[in-house]
Amino acid sequence: MKPRRWNPETVAPPLGRYSHLAEVPAGHRLVFLAGQLGVGPDGTLAGADAETQARRIFANLEALLEAEGAGPEHLVKLLTLVTGTEHLAGYRAAQAEVFAKWFPDGDFPASTLAVVAALAGPDYTVEVEAIAAVPA
Template sequence: MIRRWNPDVVAAPAGRYSHLATVPEGHELVMISGQLGVLPDGTLAGPDAESQARQVYANIELLLESIGATPAHLVKVFTMVAGTEHLPGCRAAMGEAFGRWFPDGDWPAQSLAVVAALAAPELAVEVEAVAAVPRAAGRG
């Protein structure tokens, strides 16, 4: 099981994250490339950060399922938001997803950055993640 914790040598986390996370023996790290709020047909889920972020988290969940994992296997999440005006919508969607995924508050390590822009002007949110999944023969 992934261990997540917050030593008292630094201030408590300011949001939904743990300061530290470790990967148990017998697991492999899986890197999830930056996910966008894009539907399976390639169209954008919506023009706003909240609808895009909801789709981002749905995509991450689908990718995890495709390798026999769940959000409980997430070790690290890195969110990029294209401008401070998109923070409320992104945080709302993150709160919904994390509320479902981590109901006991055992959050993964996480960083959030406000960036000048993403790869295209209509993109508001991009999220990368790292998961630790038990080793399985023939994955991929």
């Protein structure tokens, strides 16, 4: 069983790849994934642009989920921070590519996307944290 995600007709449809509501089913535990940066296992930045960093971030999230015996289908909520509107197109391109693989049926997790002044270092353009509902 995976989280239930949906969009009630009482609010406008989502403006992007997300659901307005997500519910954790009984028998699941919540796992909180720390904000991920576009850094590979060896600690090096994947690239200077948001698209490359976002691809690495999604790979990191997938690896963290796998470490918990879960996968992207268990994601309940994402919070994405992007360091300027000029990085939105790159982030969205990577997200579209990854989400087409992760959620081919369009059953997206709840999500928030915010443009911020800066992240933990000047070379980081995107950070994504997540919450997953993993079967107990």
